[in-house]
Amino acid sequence: MMSEKHTASDTLVSFRGVQKSYDGASLIVKNLDLDIRKGEFLTMLGPSGSGKTTCLMMLAGFETPTHGEIRLGDKLLNHVPPHKRNIGMVFQNYALFPHMTVAENLAYPLTIRKMGKSEITDRVKKALGMVKLDALANRYPGQMSGGQQQRVALARALVFEPQLVLMDEPLGALDKQLREHMQLEIKHIHENLGITVVYVTHDQGEALTMSDRVAVFKDGIIQQIDAANVLYEKPVNSFVANFIGENNTLHGEVVALHDQHCTVRLGNGDTVQAAAVCVGQAGEATSMSIRPERVRLNRHAEACENRLQARLAEFIYFGDHVRLRLDVAGQSGFMVKVPAGELDSSWKVGDKLDIGWMARDIRALDASVYTH
Amino acid sequence: MSQTLTENAPLTAADGELLTVKLAREHRNKQLKAVALVAPLAIFLLLTFLVPIFMLLGRSVDNPEVVTHLPATSQLIASWDRRALPSEEVFQAMARDLTAAKEAKTVPEVAKRLNMDISGFRSLIQKTARKMPLELAAGESMRDRFIQMDERWGDPDHWHVIAKNAKSWTPYYLYSSLDLRETKAGTPELAPEEERAFISIFGRTLWISFWVTVFCLLLGYPLAYWLANLPARKSNLLMILVLLPFWTSVLVRVASWIVLLQREGLINSALMNLGIIGEPLQLAFNRVGVYIAMVHILLPFVILPAYSVMKSIPPTYMRAAISLGDHPFAAFWKIYFPQTVAGVAAGALLVFIMCIGYYITPALLGSPEEQMVSYYVAFYTNVTINWGMAAALGSLLLIATMTLYGLYSKLVGANKLSLG
Numbered sequence: 001m002m003s004e005k006h007t008a009s010d011t012l013v014s015f016r017g018v019q020k021s022y023d024g025a026s027l028i029v030k031n032l033d034l035d036i037r038k039g040e041f042l043t044m045l046g047p048s049g050s051g052k053t054t055c056l057m058m059l060a061g062f063e064t065p066t067h068g069e070i071r072l073g074d075k076l077l078n079h080v081p082p083h084k085r086n087i088g089m090v091f092q093n094y095a096l097f098p099h100m101t102v103a104e105n106l107a108y109p110l111t112i113r114k115m116g117k118s119e120i121t122d123r124v125k126k127a128l129g130m131v132k133l134d135a136l137a138n139r140y141p142g143q144m145s146g147g148q149q150q151r152v153a154l155a156r157a158l159v160f161e162p163q164l165v166l167m168d169e170p171l172g173a174l175d176k177q178l179r180e181h182m183q184l185e186i187k188h189i190h191e192n193l194g195i196t197v198v199y200v201t202h203d204q205g206e207a208l209t210m211s212d213r214v215a216v217f218k219d220g221i222i223q224q225i226d227a228a229n230v231l232y233e234k235p236v237n238s239f240v241a242n243f244i245g246e247n248n249t250l251h252g253e254v255v256a257l258h259d260q261h262c263t264v265r266l267g268n269g270d271t272v273q274a275a276a277v278c279v280g281q282a283g284e285a286t287s288m289s290i291r292p293e294r295v296r297l298n299r300h301a302e303a304c305e306n307r308l309q310a311r312l313a314e315f316i317y318f319g320d321h322v323r324l325r326l327d328v329a330g331q332s333g334f335m336v337k338v339p340a341g342e343l344d345s346s347w348k349v350g351d352k353l354d355i356g357w358m359a360r361d362i363r364a365l366d367a368s369v370y371t372h
Numbered sequence: 373m374s375q376t377l378t379e380n381a382p383l384t385a386a387d388g389e390l391l392t393v394k395l396a397r398e399h400r401n402k403q404l405k406a407v408a409l410v411a412p413l414a415i416f417l418l419l420t421f422l423v424p425i426f427m428l429l430g431r432s433v434d435n436p437e438v439v440t441h442l443p444a445t446s447q448l449i450a451s452w453d454r455r456a457l458p459s460e461e462v463f464q465a466m467a468r469d470l471t472a473a474k475e476a477k478t479v480p481e482v483a484k485r486l487n488m489d490i491s492g493f494r495s496l497i498q499k500t501a502r503k504m505p506l507e508l509a510a511g512e513s514m515r516d517r518f519i520q521m522d523e524r525w526g527d528p529d530h531w532h533v534i535a536k537n538a539k540s541w542t543p544y545y546l547y548s549s550l551d552l553r554e555t556k557a558g559t560p561e562l563a564p565e566e567e568r569a570f571i572s573i574f575g576r577t578l579w580i581s582f583w584v585t586v587f588c589l590l591l592g593y594p595l596a597y598w599l600a601n602l603p604a605r606k607s608n609l610l611m612i613l614v615l616l617p618f619w620t621s622v623l624v625r626v627a628s629w630i631v632l633l634q635r636e637g638l639i640n641s642a643l644m645n646l647g648i649i650g651e652p653l654q655l656a657f658n659r660v661g662v663y664i665a666m667v668h669i670l671l672p673f674v675i676l677p678a679y680s681v682m683k684s685i686p687p688t689y690m691r692a693a694i695s696l697g698d699h700p701f702a703a704f705w706k707i708y709f710p711q712t713v714a715g716v717a718a719g720a721l722l723v724f725i726m727c728i729g730y731y732i733t734p735a736l737l738g739s740p741e742e743q744m745v746s747y748y749v750a751f752y753t754n755v756t757i758n759w760g761m762a763a764a765l766g767s768l769l770l771i772a773t774m775t776l777y778g779l780y781s782k783l784v785g786a787n788k789l790s791l792g
Binding site for chain 2: 060061062082083084085086087088089091092093095096097098099108109112113156157160166
């Protein structure tokens, strides 16, 4: 799944065959190969226990790989102690030193690097300006809001100009509005400074908004690594399809497979044409994935390659749009988004609707666990 | 709402009463309830803690013997010029007072009190009192008769002592506790060297307490750090081991230390059998034994507050400091340690304060050279029944504790004192 079109000189960090086990019995990271490009915003996304934080900690030097190599530039990092790696890090709980003022917190990494007094002052000032906290230099962290503390933590990780900055769920403790605001701010800082950022989160919305590329982790393996839109539109397996964004799943059996396409028979005997992405051969079970906004209704469905009958089970009101929950081919929980203006007022629960979609929009993937 | 609120009109409750009044009453009732809940403990503390402390402070300057039992003399001697012998009236008053005291059987109390200032005064008073009442021949002066009875009555120093104690309070006990004595002019001066004792006892008390605190810190800090960074299951188990000594009485623990540390004790015989030492080490009944046992007993008081403070410091602080480029040891010193100071200082203060009042361990495991102030408090209370001295020593200990606490809150800030 690695993209090989970039040359080695573009690569800042590379993981080669990295494994990590805490107990010697089970691997929390299984054979990780990953190249992080210079200037890239890479997000490691995954549920808890998927190994993403362990990868970050190995990169920071707080964990050592059980097997494999990690390189920063052309330097092997495996045996470099964390304090000599020159990698900035932002922690989820901010980790600002409570007994130091904001300015002292920012000066801390600079003092260690034995910079002159005036240079330290200049740099601290610049970093505070970057996160728009100039006025709060003499406050203690305890006297600031969570959002302000997060900015200070960000400034502190950047003030010594590391080539790589790691962020471990840095916005996890903030409320939704502030989180969205900070996402943009971090993105802008990344664009302005041209630094490389490795960001860990379990929030897929955050990953899609901010990243150049997202690596989706599950069970210690990268399932897919791609740009946000590719990840959303072209998931390579059921896990990624379900983990990123909203997804409708239809379970069935492959009856015919030709090149890029396949025909799938649903439980009620209906057949569906789908893009064959992750299916083996005819006769295998498959879970097909289609995004709610790709499904067309009634007369919009007439031109579609796949047309099915559905029963309207529920209206869910969202203000700008209404979601219809449908029963399709004996499977419930199929969601369709209808813009508020296009809703037909004559529809009611129990009505039969015609639904349809293009064959290229539905992707036949590995069979996920059938939950209905 | 069907009813619109009139602007600026006072709000009323459903029964028409002013809302502010009603709320104030409600508030007062709640406060009364709170007071009622606290009252039993407050009264208990007042009676068993505060009142005794003030009685102790009072007792350290209390001087009732002479005023009560020699009332006429006390009154007349106030106008004495303190140069020559007191006037004939004072001697006559003395004779009357001693006669009365003899009947009331209070002569020993007066004699004992005066004997503290000049030794031999006890026998003088008792001898004189035995001869009371005196029948004077016509024209005979009481003064001549007294001096004839014992020439010490002609010595102004003895009368000075009576005059000095003819007040209902005295700094005598406090002065004595600090190796001071009152001059004739009433100012304090250092007692002659051979009579000094308490300065060195206080010094020894503070010195032993200081070292016990230092050893407790040196041993307790790393242990607390270890406990705070272990997984919960292991640290809980080890915490029980730390707390285990609390479940045994101090007396039992000290006795066990005697068993371990004495000349033929376990430690000495083990070392001898291993051939590490040829002669038994003197571990008990000296300073070493006192240090070992006191550090052992007081160690949990450093560990517990330090542990609770360390437990509240997330490991990310250290990681952050290291990721910023600091060496782990430097990061520990600059980031971790300052955050533990409040808890550690609280523990150290606790240990020090407990140390300066320690009695049982030095009494059992120390030589006379290790006895601390509280030993002398017990000595004066139980052996010589000199409650004035016991109270004065106790008061000075109390003042030392308060001073330390004040100093600490000035340096660290009492609000930062954290016992967990």
